[in-house]
Amino acid sequence: MPGQLTPGRLGPLLSLLYRYGPPRWSHYVKTHWSGQRLVMAIPYLWLLLFFAVPFLIVLKISFSEVRLAMPPYAPLWQWAEEAHRLVVSFNFSNYLFLLTDALYVSTFLYSVKVAAIATLFCLLLGYPMAYAIARATPTLRNLYLMLIILPFWTSFLLRVYAWVGLLKADGVINNLLMGTGLLDAPLTLLYTDFAVYIGIVYSYLPFMILPLYANLEKHDPQLLEAAADLGAHPLTSFLRITWPLSRPGVIAGSLLVFIPAVGEFVIPSLLGRSDQLMIGRVLSDEFFANRDWPVASAVAIAMLLLLLVPIVLFQRFQSREIGGRQ
Amino acid sequence: MKSRGWFRHSVLALGLAFLYLPIVSMIVFSFNNSRLVTVWDAANSPTLKWYRLLLTNEQILGAAWMSIKIAAMTATGAVILGTLAGLALVRFGAFRGRAFLSGMTTAPLVMPEVITGLSLLLLFVALEQLTGWPQGRGMLTITIAHVTFAMAYVTVVVQSRLTGFDESLEEAALDLGARPAKVFLRITLPLILPAIVSGWLLAFTLSWDDVVISQFVAGPGSSTLPMVVFSKVRLGVSPDINALATIMVVIVATGVLLSTWWMRRQERRRAREVQMARRDDQ
Structure with a gap:
């Protein structure tokens, strides 16, 4: 029969298969x-x-x-x-709902604002601390670093909860201020934006300090000495030398604080206002209380889109940091 | 230079005070007799009654045991996966999909917890619909979720340790005819052991501490300690939580001090061995 597959003809075919087809298992x-x-x-x-x-x-x-x-x-x-x-059946109504509902838009804006302000405070407090640690003697440096990291190992939830006791109307801070006669009536500290800033700065401070320290520690002190010899004011040499050199550390630390802070759930739930929720809380309420999984998912995707640029920035920094040390 | 020295040192002191003030206040008030958490009842304090109350609270003890089991499994799983990922990223050069793997191991570091929690829960629901596994949600799903975000931290720790020493030791062993698996066990593993230990502790702490992700992926009857604490403190302050915090601070401080001491000793021994090896060479 013409075209019949005889063993003789099978050989070349198999060899073709062998060469171009899936490789042998072994x-x-x-x-x-x-x-x-x-x-x-x-x-x-x-x-x-x-x-x-x-x-x-x-x-x-x-x-x-x-x-x-x-x-x-x-x-x-x-x-x-x-x-x-x-x-x-693709359905864009969930996103449309997010974009047109004033509550969602304001919640997103509020979360970004709170996270940005808290990150700024974190930087203002963390930068001098990291600088002081980087310039300390090696023994002190290790001690300071351990003191910075130690609270991170204890429960985050309990440390945030501790601020409730400190900030309450009859809490430790108000009692102290009134006891010393500085105040007549207690300050409203708890359940305010201020309390949320404190909570975020407090919880995320190590994440700001550690990348900053890793950067500042590498600076060559001779640069500053040279600047001083040439008559530069310490502030000038800080602004012209230290600050520009430390920018990668500032960016890494700020991203490590800002990104998770936008979606923070525990801190605003315990310390924050009840009339203005943050986006993490809204997502959770949408999911658990309203059982509206599609809207909760749309909130999550919107949050991700919002954080996409910072996350990509952070990843590029992280891979450069680890790659650079090789 | 002197003039700015005082500024950064006072900020450092202030910052450290800020970090420790809440912890100290919790420890002090855990011995307070008054139900009003923040008013010191001088007549009847210090007292251990909140500790007694805490240690007889079945719900808290059960949740704590559950959390310990989950954290130990999480830490072990995260260390295995994180070490493999770190090894692949640092030692395998450029391979297809490296950037993707690197991205997937750094993203969980900053991913807001609500997103991770929601996405994992939706995955578990979809998986159960499709394959029947996992059946319901509980300890298993919490552990899987925790391993997923904790392994990112382990990967970073292992990665930075692996980049800290060069490949020449491993290459020498390969040249001398050791098989890759043996090289890993005899050379690489002992060298990165400190990173693995701190990675394990880190993963344990992260799991032990997590409340948001657990809330999403937990099922009925599988409440971890942070979940119980969170629902308790949301209703208002309760003094026995101060006692719990104090116990945890003491355990953590002891653990961190011990492990720091152990790692220092390990480092010094390694340095000594390197020195002796050098001396033998000459």
């Missing part, structure tokens, strides 16, 4: 599936499944419609049996 194992591949694959697959895929799911649900069921959202695509076609 060959594949030797070149690809070595220990290295395995070492890489395990964390890769984990992060893919538990970090990357979840975002796609959030994205998907943010486009679906809420409904009373479990899970409480409508599927995005469905096989319509009678029409014999795939029905895809």
